[in-house]
Amino acid sequence: MNQEKIKAFETMISRDYPDIAGIVVQKNGNKLYENYFNGYIADHAIHVYSVTKSIVSGLIGIALDKGQIKSVDQKVLDFFPDYAVQAGxxxxxxxxxxxLLTMTAPYKYQLEPYAAFFASENWIKAALDLLGGEEQIGEFKYSPIIGAHILSGILVKATGQPIIEFATKNLFSPLGINGMHNVVLRSEEEQMAFYTKEKHTNGWVVDPQGINTASWGLTLTPVDMAKIGQLYLNGGLWEGKQILSKQWIDISTQEHIKWNSLSYGYLWWIIDDKEQSYAALGDGGNVIYVNTKKKMVISIASLLIPDAKDRIELILKMIEPIFAD
Incomplete structure (x- = not known):
């Protein structure tokens, strides 16, 4: 590696990306680069926002592998038999x-009613109340918060245990991601503080019923994020143990729907078919990036700022050229 290029890269990050907290680069399973910015260190977890969705996609796959979910073609309401469908x-x-995994479910709104959803006493019921409507099933409609939270309810119903316990036993602990605990946000002020709080310990937000959120709310370190990416690059194998089936990873990270020029899998964004690259993307510039062809994993943890610069562009134009060879 060219140390001068790395030094210039770090200078550029400090100058042009003031929100980046940490970067990890791995190739062929070997860590080539790890560095932290803005006073962060390796132990500091970051709220990774919508990267949470891709983690939950993996948990759905594990539940399928275990036979706790029969098929992705199961109807959502199969898991909520007591839910009263509105007349008509x-x-x-x-x-x-x-x-839900492909963001092709319809909803009864044009813009997500965040405030009403978070103010409701039961987020799962509130999400189900907003599902459906007059639009067709099968058209891409990105749901930042509400849609994926229904998957949280499905995981709880299917596995019979809290999501954090299921995730810790079947995903986090095997990867050496430790110390996860529930985070309770009792007010809008606490929620906003969680969004902007720095250097907090690992945790995962829960809704009023104690169900972990699926769209946001998970905190991870850059190394934790890289472990998730490496698991996917390894085809679900970790230290000789099959944590997640390769079949699920393959189907999760292939295109199922297009949105303008963007391709989407099962809560993963597809970056380049030729490179077989894909990413978990979260607000503010949080990324788990996997390039299957180059055998690379890149994780970037970032603080939330408005109009964060495109991290995929940073990866493709700066990081990969430095570390790919």
Whole structure:
């Protein structure tokens, strides 16, 4: 590696990316680079926002591997038999797990009603109440918060245990991601503090019923993020143990739907078919990037700022050229 290029790269990060907290670069399973910025160190966990969605996608896969979920084609309402469907509402009855994973479920709104959702006493019920409507199933409609939270409810129903316990036993602990605990946000002020709080310990936000959030709310270190990426690059194998089936990883990280020029899998963004690269992307510039062809994993943890610069562009134009060879 060219140390002068790395030094110039770090100078550029400090100058042009003031929100980046940490970067880890791995190739062929070997760590080539790890560095921290803005006063962060390796032990500091970051709220990774929508990267949480991709982690939950993996948990759905593990539940499928265990037979706790039969198929992604199962209807969402199969898991909520007590939910009362509104009179005349038919669309919701045909929405499947796959629709939630691919963001092809319809909703009864144009813009997500965040405030009303978070103010509700039961987030799962509130999300189900907003599912369906007049739009067609199968068209891409990105749901930042509400849609994926239904997957949280499905995981709890399917596994019979809290998500954090299921995730710790079947994913986090095997990868050496430790110290995870529930985070309770009792007010809008606490929620905003969580968004902006720095250097907090590992945790995962829960809703009023104690169900971990699926769209946001998970905190990870850059090394934790890189471990998730490496697990996917390894085809689900970790230290000789199959944590997640390769079949699930392959189907999760292939294109299922297009949105303009962007491709989407099962809560993963598809970056380049030729490179077989894909990414978990979170607000503010949080990224788990996997390039199967180059055998690379890159994780970037970032603080939330408005209009954060494109991290995929940073990876493709700066980071990969330095470390790929």
């Amino acid at each position: 509402e038919k669309t919701i009855q045909n929405v499947t797990i796959k629709n």
